[in-house]
Amino acid sequence: MAEFLQLVFSGLTVGAVYALVALGFTLIYNASDVINFAQGDFVMIGGMGTVFLAAAGIALPLAALIAIVGAVLVGLLLHRLAIEPARGASPVALIMITIGASIFIKGVAQIVFDKQFHSLPAFSGDAPIAVGGATILPQSLWVLGVALALFVALFLFLEKTLLGKALLATAANRLAARLVGVNVTIILALAFGVSAAIGAIAGVVVTPITLTRYDVGTLFALKGFAAAMVGGMGNPLGAVVGGLLIGLLEAFGAGYISSTYKDAVAFVVILLVLFFMPRGLFGGRSVERV
Amino acid sequence: MLTVEKLCAAYGRITVLHDVDLRVETGEIVALVGSNGAGKTTLLRTLSGVQPAASGRILFEGAPIERTTAHARVAQGIAQSPEGRQVFGPLSVEDNLRLGAFRRRSPDRDTLAYVYEMFPVLAEKRRIAAMSLSGGQQQMLAIGRALMAAPKLLLLDEPSLGLAPLLVDQILGAVVKLKAEGITVLLVEQNASAALAIADRGYVLETGRVVLEGRGADLLADPKVKEAYLGL
Ligand SMILES: Nc1ncnc2c1ncn2[C@@H]1O[C@H](COP(=O)(O)OP(=O)(O)OP(=O)(O)O)[C@@H](O)[C@H]1O
Numbered sequence: 038m039a040e041f042l043q044l045v046f047s048g049l050t051v052g053a054v055y056a057l058v059a060l061g062f063t064l065i066y067n068a069s070d071v072i073n074f075a076q077g078d079f080v081m082i083g084g085m086g087t088v089f090l091a092a093a094g095i096a097l098p099l100a101a102l103i104a105i106v107g108a109v110l111v112g113l114l115l116h117r118l119a120i121e122p123a124r125g126a127s128p129v130a131l132i133m134i135t136i137g138a139s140i141f142i143k144g145v146a147q148i149v150f151d152k153q154f155h156s157l158p159a160f161s162g163d164a165p166i167a168v169g170g171a172t173i174l175p176q177s178l179w180v181l182g183v184a185l186a187l188f189v190a191l192f193l194f195l196e197k198t199l200l201g202k203a204l205l206a207t208a209a210n211r212l213a214a215r216l217v218g219v220n221v222t223i224i225l226a227l228a229f230g231v232s233a234a235i236g237a238i239a240g241v242v243v244t245p246i247t248l249t250r251y252d253v254g255t256l257f258a259l260k261g262f263a264a265a266m267v268g269g270m271g272n273p274l275g276a277v278v279g280g281l282l283i284g285l286l287e288a289f290g291a292g293y294i295s296s297t298y299k300d301a302v303a304f305v306v307i308l309l310v311l312f313f314m315p316r317g318l319f320g321g322r323s324v325e326r327v
Numbered sequence: 328m329l330t331v332e333k334l335c336a337a338y339g340r341i342t343v344l345h346d347v348d349l350r351v352e353t354g355e356i357v358a359l360v361g362s363n364g365a366g367k368t369t370l371l372r373t374l375s376g377v378q379p380a381a382s383g384r385i386l387f388e389g390a391p392i393e394r395t396t397a398h399a400r401v402a403q404g405i406a407q408s409p410e411g412r413q414v415f416g417p418l419s420v421e422d423n424l425r426l427g428a429f430r431r432r433s434p435d436r437d438t439l440a441y442v443y444e445m446f447p448v449l450a451e452k453r454r455i456a457a458m459s460l461s462g463g464q465q466q467m468l469a470i471g472r473a474l475m476a477a478p479k480l481l482l483l484d485e486p487s488l489g490l491a492p493l494l495v496d497q498i499l500g501a502v503v504k505l506k507a508e509g510i511t512v513l514l515v516e517q518n519a520s521a522a523l524a525i526a527d528r529g530y531v532l533e534t535g536r537v538v539l540e541g542r543g544a545d546l547l548a549d550p551k552v553k554e555a556y557l558g559l
């Protein structure tokens with residue numbers, strides 16, 4: 038039982054990060070039909086940026102803030118320089134562009150940062166907290182708390198502000214959004230900026246647990262993508278559930294089977310979902326637009 | 328209010344509007360009729376700026392707008408209720424309407440109340456997702472959403488398409504009411520007799536060219552129009 042609980046804790050912790058990455062996928066997909074495979078690299082920029090700024094002597098909170106702002110700038114540039122000029126290209130071409138951008142970001146990160154693994158000190162110490170025979174790290178609580186805060190903030194933004202509604206409207210019917218006067222280009226830039234911020238924040242809080250390196254974005258992107266698919270691409274709640282589910286499956290797979298196959302879990306899940314539930318658990322909207 | 332001069336528009340290499348000249352005076356209802364594929368929707372899309380003009384001029388209140396972005400045109404006072412309604416399906420009726428006022432600094436409660444008064448059924452269904460409305464209700468929502476922008480010029484693309492005759496009367500009745508309240512309307516219809524009956528003036532578009540224009544009543548009486556569009 039204690040072991041089970043332990044696996045639940047670690048599964049939920051990484052799952053929360055996958056969920057945040059999946060939310061980034063969802064936001065951008067909704068606003069533009071683009072599946073942004075550079076999404077994981079925002080996580081890397083958040084983590085690595087904070088590590089290097091902190092090493093340069095900047096206080097951790099400020100270092101994190103600068104790294105997050107940096108990731109937002111990269112997100113906006115990605116939209117402005119790579120996605121916007123290709124407006125009207127096929128979804129497959131746009132996906133290729135984001136994959137190319139992801140490779141480019143990793144290349145630059147190798148030069149700007151380095152090729153080593155790095156970590157950050159845990160925000161509130163390393164003393165494990167005992168819960169029901171298992172233990173949980175204070176940093177896991179940070180991850181879960183920050184993820185929850187971001188979910189709530191995003192929900193309030195989308196449901197309670199006219200700008201958030203404009204984003205949902207753009208997702209529902211781009212032509213009609215333009216006809217009511219929504220500047221669709223700015224909405225897409227907004228989606229990229231917010232997704233980058235969410236990814237980078239996830240990167241900052243998870244780095245003390247998982248370490249970071251210039252190329253960690255690849256796995257985060259694949260797992261976040263799997264989570265978004267499981268939830269039904271385009272459905273924010275589905276993204277959250279999908280992320281937690283993949284995190285938990287991974288933890289149980291590692292705990293009860295073998296940690297060698299941990300990363301395979303996400304791929305198996307993608308395949309099963311594509312095979313049996315092509316529209317995801319939450320039956321995301323169909324790809325066609327009327 | 329609106330002057331269109333030698334306007335051309337194309338999809339890729341296929342030109343679908345050829346040197347269209349058209350005028351809408353303040354306070355008028357102008358009907359634009361023509362058969363399937365004549366280019367009526369393309370013209371309205373070009374006027375709203377969601378489709379680029381290949382050449383020609385569009386003057387709105389005397390100023391050229393053919394290079395103006397779609398959202399700026401909404402802010403200047405041109406709103407459109409598009410063909411096929413194009414409501415924001417998953418969003419509530421009230422959210423659809425509030426988004427209609429997206430470009431306005433202060434979306435006033437009065438306009439919302441005014442739209443609800445004009446289409447009471449929308450007030451009843453204000454919390455319901457737009458996609459679960461009937462076709463006629465969606466049409467009212469599309470028009471109401473355009474009205475939320477407090478437009479000077481309202482572009483209506485086939486508001487009666489697919490509606491029962493009673494609803495057609497209700498929608499076109501609303502258009503006449505809007506005119507009485509000082510809103511200028513450019514009305515596109517395949518239902519030529521109904522449109523010309525309420526219009527001050529009308530244009531007949533054929534394969535991207537204006538082939539006839541005149542007072543609504545005169546066009547209704549025109550033998551060519553009768554034969555081609557009224558099935559008489
Ligand atoms: N997106 C598009 N791409 C290419 N061609 C198009 C497109 N939309 C319309 N067309 C073509 O342009 C011409 C004009 O179409 P348009 O929709 O403007 O006509 P319409 O008068 O509105 O017709 P309807 O009465 O059927 O609504 C048609 O020949 C149509 O096939």
Ligand SMILES: [Mg+2]
Pocket residue numbers: 367368369410
């Ligand atoms: Mg049409």
